[in-house]
Amino acid sequence: MTSISSKPRRRWGRFALHYVEMILAMFAGMLVLGLARSAVGLDVSHEHQPEVAYLVMAAEMSVGMAAWMRVRGHRWPVTLEMCAVMFAPVLPLFPLLWLGLLDGGALMTVAHVAMFPLMLGAMLLRLDEYAGCAH
Numbered sequence: 001m002t003s004i005s006s007k008p009r010r011r012w013g014r015f016a017l018h019y020v021e022m023i024l025a026m027f028a029g030m031l032v033l034g035l036a037r038s039a040v041g042l043d044v045s046h047e048h049q050p051e052v053a054y055l056v057m058a059a060e061m062s063v064g065m066a067a068w069m070r071v072r073g074h075r076w077p078v079t080l081e082m083c084a085v086m087f088a089p090v091l092p093l094f095p096l097l098w099l100g101l102l103d104g105g106a107l108m109t110v111a112h113v114a115m116f117p118l119m120l121g122a123m124l125l126r127l128d129e130y131a132g133c134a135h
Helices: 006-039 050-071 076-087 090-098 104-125
Strands: none
Touching (some): 050 090
């Protein structure tokens, strides 16, 4: 028999596990697709083409994460919402890059640092979806 106090713990445990799974899927997509892209000679320079490099990397992360979310039974709107989070950090950062206030390396660093709390925020907005209660 499950006690009432263990239900919230289990719910937050599922939520945390799903967050970690999505990060791993994101990195898997970036690794696999990045290696495939490099194998065919489609490398993009973070230094010389930071906008393109970030957008390609965000797309690669999105593919991995979307694939895992679909395996986990998430609906397309929620999956696409999370993919949008991969691109969201650059909305305020690209203008800073264009103004010369950030370089390509700083863009990548700041975008990655922002991405994780943005993912967490999107997940918290749909707690039932990500805590395993909606499907």
